[in-house]
Amino acid sequence: MIEQPVRRIAVIGTGLIGASWALLFLARGLDVVATDPAPGAEEATRRAVEAGWSAMERLGLSDRASPDRLRFVTRPEDAAAAADFVQENGPERLDLKRDLFARMDAAAPAHVILASSTSTIQVSQVQSACPRHPGRVLLGHPFNPPHLIPLVEVAGGDAGTEEAIEAAMSFYRAVGKHPIRLRKEVPGHVANRLQAALWQEAFHLVQSGVVSVADLDAAIAHGPGLRWALLGPFLNLHLSGGPGGLAALFDKPLWAATQALWRDLGSVTVNPALAREVADGVAAELGGQGTDGMVAARDDVLLQLLAAKAGTAGLP
Known part of the structure; x- marks a missing residue:
């Protein structure tokens, strides 16, 4: 994995957690390419970003911060292929996550970390569905609401590489989060x-x-x-x-x-x-x-x- 600047984030799933992540990334001056199959997801996400923007102004916006840096695509593969970092926020179903990550693993450039916001699923169960680059599939579990609460729990599971874990920790710190590293997987994290x-x-x-x-x-x-x-x-x-x-x-x-x-x-x-x-x-x-x-x-x-x-x- 070659460390590269992170400028564009793929937000996969834009429900309560995903929309909050998108708001944070936009406020930090990053481009966000998002996808969610739910009807009206794009409109709901844009409303959530608009509603939370004043809070981000109070926290302090980055120079390039703008809600206009958000765009939507139809397929998660397209979002992952266009991103420097992926934050996944899909439903808490292992079968869905395994399918989703397998598709993103096939599409995303080799240096792109695929992080999951999952609250209950252990990331090792997802890594095994990603034969191309399982070492870049990590846990990146936030605390709700992610745009305000600093905590992110990072875990590498069975396959996560030290390089990917350190890169994820560095990225989360750069956007104002307080990441902690889990040395061992446990149900529900910490x-x-x-x-x-x-x-x-x-x-x-x-x-x-x-x-x-x-x-x-x-x-x-x-x-x-x-x-x-x-x-x-x-x-x-x-x-x-x-x-x-x-x-x-x-x-x-x-x-x-x-x-x-x-x-x-x-x-x-x-x-x-x-x-x-x-x-x-x-x-x-x-x-x-x-x-x-x-x-x-x-x-x-x-x-x-x-x-x-x-x-x-x-x-x-």
Whole structure:
């Protein structure tokens, strides 16, 4: 694989995630060639880009940034053949992804990385469908919405080459993302597994009658969630250890009590009754308020937080 400048991105699939990726790439001054078989996909994508452009202006546009750099083609092969980097966002179906990547592998120039936004499928299962260049097929899993949340999880699977992984990490950094590298494939990758662990205990606590849905949300939103937005779990633990940091924490009674809590965490299956209880709890928490205003308010505060973090020394 020969490293070449990335100027044109193929966005394959322009639903919620794909349209957000397209918005980010356009704001970074890149050309985007997109494709999606859904009726009205092009119009919907252009509306999403227009709606999100003001947020990208607040984050800062690159010199060549323009929504006019977006064009649509009919076939994914044509998009991949014209691109320097491919970001795929198709449905979470292995058979579809294997077929899609096989077609793109046959069409894309040898130096072009084919990255998948998949949340649940392991990239090794896709690489085996790409006999031409399996080493350039990688995981590039964002966090929603990709145009705002910096995280991207990168994994090479069984066949991914070191050169391709490093090139992908470099590209994501160049467009303002914060990529992390997974050294081993696991179902759900890293961030989704951490979320899943929290959700399991959240459902268990509601099912057990410990707390209401609204108060459980408040426990995170007005508690550890505020710290988690700034520092990860290990650094937060380090600060909890006092002058001795993390190493000192392990010798304190609090740590033994924390490990005892691990053994007390619940295991839960969301049956119809629990699903209804949580859905009713969310409805009560909203109190008739729609979600559009909440999403706008969330994104506004998120933009302020991103700006504050970028301008603050001392945070990783």
